[in-house]
Amino acid sequence: MSEYVLEMTGVSKSFPGVKALDNVQLKLRPGKVHALMGENGAGKSTLMKCMFGIYKMDEGQILMDGQPVTIDDPMDALNKGIAMVHQELQPIPARTVGENIFLGRYPMKKALGFIPMVDHAKMYADTADLLKKVRMNFDPKQKVGELSVSQMQSVEIAKAVSANCRVLILDEPTSSLTANEVEALFRIIEDLKAEGVAVVYISHKMDEILRIGDEVTIMRDGRYIGTWEADELTTDKIITLMVGRELTNLYPKRENVPGEVVFEVKDFTSINPRSFRNVSFQLRRGEILGVGGLVGAQRTELMEGLFGIRSHTTGQIFYKGQEITITRPKDAIDQGIAMLTEDRRGSGIMGVLSVADNISISSLNKYLDHGYFINGKKVEQLVQDNVKKMNIKTPSSKTLIKSLSGGNQQKVLVGRWLANNPDVLILDEPTRGIDVGAKYEIYCIIADLAKEGKSIIMISSEMSELIGMSDRIMVMCDGRVTGFVEGSEATQENIMTYATQFE
Template sequence: MSEYRLEMRDVVKTFPGVKALDHAQLKLRPGTVHALMGENGAGKSTLMKCMFGIYKMDEGQIVYEGEPIQIKDPLDALNHGIAMVHQELQPIPERSVAENIFVGRYPMKKALGFYPIIDHKKMYEDTAKLLEEVRMPFDPRAKLGTLSVSQMQLVEIAKAVSANCKVLILDEPTSSLTDNEVEALFRIVDDLRAKGVSIVYISHKMDEILRISDEVTIMRDGQYIGTWAAKELTTDAIITRMVGRELENLYPPRENVPGEVVFEVKDFTSINPKSFRDVSFQLRRGEILGVGGLVGAQRTELMEGLFGIRAHAKGKIYYKGEEIHVSRPRDAIKKGLAMLTEDRRATGIMGVLSVADNVAIASLNEYVDAGIVLNKKKIEKLVADNVAKLSIKTPSSKTLIQSLSGGNQQKVLISRWLANDPDVFILDEPTRGIDVGAKYEIYCIIADLAKQGKSVIMISSEMGELIGMSDRVMVMCDGKVTGFIDGDKANQENIMELATRFS
């Protein structure tokens, strides 16, 4: 019998203008957690989509339990015992938890002894048993849309477990989870490992990789770099192998000098009594104001309120000393504000449009001739300038943005707002789901904006990011601001003390 449950040998996959996989390899042993690491664009997700039948390999071979196989599509992969939890969720919010778990493979029974129909009773009973087994206290009959994003992520994991798989692919499974939910996921992973399941674990979080993994495979530019036992690796060693060079510092030096107050918020309160209330703060020219807090602190809701995405009941906003009224995003944009949203797939990129379209969409009025015709030459120059300035890796400006890596998508979204030349940037989780190399590039962009005199509000759930990047940290808990900490005095302890003030 083969030492490996599944092997991917010399896999090649090419997209127009991009060789995504160049003779990539992966070998999975039974009952192990195998971390797959690399920068955004290294080919990790592409390799997994080839394994799961979403993409067809141009070259290469999959050997499963000692026998070469061809996987035609995801259903074929499931039939072989291969399941995948994708980084980007695709829930059916108007259907129940149970229906989402069993979609495409509902338990059936015969009605009137002849016509097959869904056996709802069995489906809900099986779902209840499954959720109890994985220790997820959800109602099988609840609409999925009533759950939080993190809870939906857990349902996706339960769905994969329900397939009784022998190989489970987890692509960034903790990107939306709280610390307690991460611990629950790790318990599930440990249980599956003990049952002999082979688990592929993709994550950019080094502490998770070193804690949960048995082996680590690293990819770079679509190529296989090597596989090591996790206990032999350190964070620095992983980073060096991922990026092909050593990173001396995780954060760029602070060369900005905060000046006068340019943006002020007083007593800002949501129309939702359970959301943000009585929030007041100031933002200075050239300042990076970090915003910390735990899940449910209402940080995103506050920033969406300031940008006109959410309604507010009372409060005032002052910009350069004058009160401004923002009731919709268009008002905010006209006043010199920009907002990078938390979920780039759902509320950021327009996946079916090109890189050029995504860059220019917020400033099209600047590129209209005679009031009716877009000046494509000016738009192309804008895009070319931003691609060069932000080192965006794309085959061309006409490439669909959905085909770029997460880090490059994020740079395109930043380019979109740079085209408007705003003075205030609101960045909500700007490095979520981005590898360490691309993170540093995003940090350099943020630091450079502040150095130019732009003012930045940066929400982050990563403590190191808040401490490493912020001139000041504003901490929220349960919809209220609980305190401010100067950047050079911020640490994990005093941020957490303020983040749990009302808990």
């Protein structure tokens, strides 16, 4: 009997113009958490998709209990005891929690003795038992579309656990979870370890890796670098192995000098009484205004209201001293305001289109000949300028954006908005789900934009990011602004004090 529940050896995988995996190996022991780390584009998710049957390996072998196996597709992987929670969530919003969890494997019964149909009573009873087991307090019959992103992620985790798997792949499982939800996930992982399940844990959060990981495999540029016991590693050593160099500074030196007020909000209140209310703040030219708060503080909802995605009842918006009216995103865009949304896949990228299409889509009207025909040469020049400026790693501008790493997708989205030359940029969790190296590149882009005089509003759930990047921090709690902290005086303690000032 092999000491490994699953082994991958000599795995290679290529896509047009790029070799994603080059002779990679991975060995998983039962009852252990095996952390898989590397920069965005290192090949981590591609390797997991090969394990889960989403991609076919060009070369390599998978062994389970020492015996070669072929995994044809995700259902075959589930049948073999392999489950996966993907980084980019793909729930069915119109269906219930129970229906999402048991999708493709509904419990069945026979009506009238012979007509097969879904046994809804058993499905919802099993869902309730499962949610109780994993300490998640959801109604099994609630529509998933009514849940927050963090709650959707919790449902996906419950779905994976329900498969009674021997190998569980968690790809950035805590990227949208609150602190309490993260603790609940860690308790679930400990329970699974006790049952002998091998857990593959992909995360860019070093503290999580060093806390729950037993072994760590590091990849770089599609290649296997090595495997270490977790207690042999430090954060600095992991970063050096991941990026191939030492990162002496996590945040770039900022040379922006905030100037006059260019954007002001007064008494802004949502049409939803449980959302943001009576919000007032100012934003200066060349300033990075951080927005902090716990999940549920209504930070995203506020910014979507200012951008015209959500309705409001009262409040005024002033731009360069003049009151403006924003009732839809086009109004904001026409005023020189841009917004990078939190959900990169759901409301950001257009996965079936190319990098060029995704960069140029919001500014094509600027490149029309005679008012009707798109000037392809000018559009391509715009795309190439942004690829160079953003340092986007892509085989070509014609490559589908969905094949890029998360960090490069994010840079494409920043490039899309910069093509409109906005004066105010709202960035909602701009580094969510991307690695430390790509984060630094995003930070440099933000710092350069502020230096050029662009005004930045940056929502972030990472305290260190808020403190490291912001000139000022606006803190929200329960839909209200509870305080402002100067960046030079910001600490986790005073931010949390404001973030927990519930009424």
